[in-house]
Amino acid sequence: MRLYNSLTKRVEEFIPIEEGRVSMYTCGPTVYHFAHIGNLRSYICEDVLEKLLRFSGLDVKRVMNITDVGHLSSDADTGEDKMLKGAKREHKTVMEIARYYTDAFFSDCAKLNIKTPDVVEPATNCIPEFIHMIEGLLEKGYAYKAGENIYFDTSRLKEYYVFGNQNEDELMVGVRDDVTEDTNKRNKNDFVLWFTKSKFEDQALKWESPWGVGYPGWHIECSCISMKHLGERLDLHCGGIDNMFPHHTNEIAQSESFIGHKWCNYWFHVHHLNDETGKMSKSKGEFLTVSLLEKKGYDPLVYRLFVLQSHYRKPLTFSFETLDQTAATYKKLKSRIAAVADEGNVDEAALKEWHDKFVQAVGDDCNTAMGLTLLYDVLKSELNGATKRGIIEDYDRVLSLDLLKEDEEEAVDDELRAYVEARIEERAEAKKAKDFARADAIRDELASKGIMIKDTREGVVWSRA
Ligand code: AMP
Numbered sequence: 170m171r172l173y174n175s176l177t178k179r180v181e182e183f184i185p186i187e188e189g190r191v192s193m194y195t196c197g198p199t200v201y202h203f204a205h206i207g208n209l210r211s212y213i214c215e216d217v218l219e220k221l222l223r224f225s226g227l228d229v230k231r232v233m234n235i236t237d238v239g240h241l242s243s244d245a246d247t248g249e250d251k252m253l254k255g256a257k258r259e260h261k262t263v264m265e266i267a268r269y270y271t272d273a274f275f276s277d278c279a280k281l282n283i284k285t286p287d288v289v290e291p292a293t294n295c296i297p298e299f300i301h302m303i304e305g306l307l308e309k310g311y312a313y314k315a316g317e318n319i320y321f322d323t324s325r326l327k328e329y330y331v332f333g334n335q336n337e338d339e340l341m342v343g344v345r346d347d348v349t350e351d352t353n354k355r356n357k358n359d360f361v362l363w364f365t366k367s368k369f370e371d372q373a374l375k376w377e378s379p380w381g382v383g384y385p386g387w388h389i390e391c392s393c394i395s396m397k398h399l400g401e402r403l404d405l406h407c408g409g410i411d412n413m414f415p416h417h418t419n420e421i422a423q424s425e426s427f428i429g430h431k432w433c434n435y436w437f438h439v440h441h442l443n444d445e446t447g448k449m450s451k452s453k454g455e456f457l458t459v460s461l462l463e464k465k466g467y468d469p470l471v472y473r474l475f476v477l478q479s480h481y482r483k484p485l486t487f488s489f490e491t492l493d494q495t496a497a498t499y500k501k502l503k504s505r506i507a508a509v510a511d512e513g514n515v516d517e518a519a520l521k522e523w524h525d526k527f528v529q530a531v532g533d534d535c536n537t538a539m540g541l542t543l544l545y546d547v548l549k550s551e552l553n554g555a556t557k558r559g560i561i562e563d564y565d566r567v568l569s570l571d572l573l574k575e576d577e578e579e580a581v582d583d584e585l586r587a588y589v590e591a592r593i594e595e596r597a598e599a600k601k602a603k604d605f606a607r608a609d610a611i612r613d614e615l616a617s618k619g620i621m622i623k624d625t626r627e628g629v630v631w632s633r634a
């Protein structure tokens with residue numbers, strides 16, 4: 170497996186710390202609203218990455234947080250609390266909002282065939298862990314108290330901008346510019362670890378801490394939740410590109426200061442989904458969700474295919490015209506696969522050969538488009554039907570497009586057709602035996618189910634009423 174690493178800005182061989190096992194951490198959603206299809210682009214790509222690692226024979230443990238506290242409407246510790254904003258909007262409590270949108274998120278994920286990570290941990294479960302890390306940072310002199318909040322002191326670090334020497338302007342992409350200066354901060358990039366005093370007196374969730382009643386800043390949760398479940402050395406950390414700064418930069422700063430050594434080896438960042446007006450974002454108000462796509466008649470897996478057609482390191486522009494094209498592609502692809510008869514014996518050697526081809530091609534920095542190309546190559550190949558179906562089933566462990574699943578409507582139709590045809594046959598037998606009462610009873614039974622039959626010169630034809 171080769172992966173682009175945002176730390177080194179290069180595509181590198183992926184070598185886990187422990188042979189055969191991967192520790193993988195994903196920044197989860199902030200659950201104050203529905204996920205938009207941009208967020209879900211990131212989760213689809215991360216899902217493919219996880220499945221690909223497993224597909225290539227590695228054992229993966231994947232952890233995801235749920236941000237249910239601490240994320241302010243600007244990524245730089247300013248603005249309103251996102252959860253509180255959601256609660257006010259919907260006249261609910263913060264915990265009700267968190268529960269509702271966490272469930273909505275996983276229901277969207279299920280529709281997109283995104284696997285739930287092995288561990289999912291809401292930030293509000295881990296307050297003692299946050300306090301423990303903040304205490305450690307204070308003891309080691311990496312944090313300070315000012316204006317009754319605790320801040321991380323970025324001037325104590327040899328290197329703060331770790332992502333491949335990007336300059337500050339580049340890193341500020343995605344950070345909103347309505348940032349009001351916090352005068353407690355000693356350095357511009359210092360960030361809050363724990364708030365006891367902030368401008369929101371009505372902060373709904375508060376906890377006791379050695380520094381007074383308060384709540385955590387946003388970044389601390391990912392360092393703590395990751396270490397809680399995956400230890401102090403992490404193989405792989407994922408998120409959307411906007412998470413690179415300040416979120417991931419701050420995660421690295423506090424984690425490595427706390428543990429005193431390198432924390433995570435590979436950083437995987439998914440580029441944004443944009444709409445025609447620019448970056449898709451929840452704070453814009455109107456945004457595209459999976460439910461909206463469904464309401465418009467799209468199968469959510471069409472959106473998954475749309476994402477897989479492009480590379481995760483390129484921005485992707487969404488439009489309904491392109492989605493329509495993808496819907497047509499998906500339909501054609503599925504009917505081509507459905508036409509592959511399950512005949513012959515599975516050629517195990519070919520199965521292995523094509524499996525390895527997929528690992529090679531898609532394993533080259535998550536090249537999902539190459540995976541789709543290989544799928545068409547399988548269909549075009551001279552392999553027998555059973556082997557083709559075996560390979561497709563194998564590939565679908567990563568692509569997760571339900572390639573071999575018959576459309577529900579068609580499946581129902583097939584079932585219905587078989588039932589109606591059996592009854593028609595029975596009726597013909599009854600007629601032949603001059604049992605007209607029985608023949609009529611069958612006709613009535615079908616009619617009661619909304620099936621009309623007609624005797625024609627070509628035989629019996631049926632239709633739905
Ligand atoms: P949030 O719920 O805002 O914390 O974001 C959840 C995930 O979606 C994070 O990994 C973000 O980096 C990612 N994300 C946010 N906006 C987009 C977008 N337009 N395209 C792709 N990923 C995004």
Ligand code: ZN
Nearest residue numbers: 196197391416
């Ligand atoms: Zn995070």
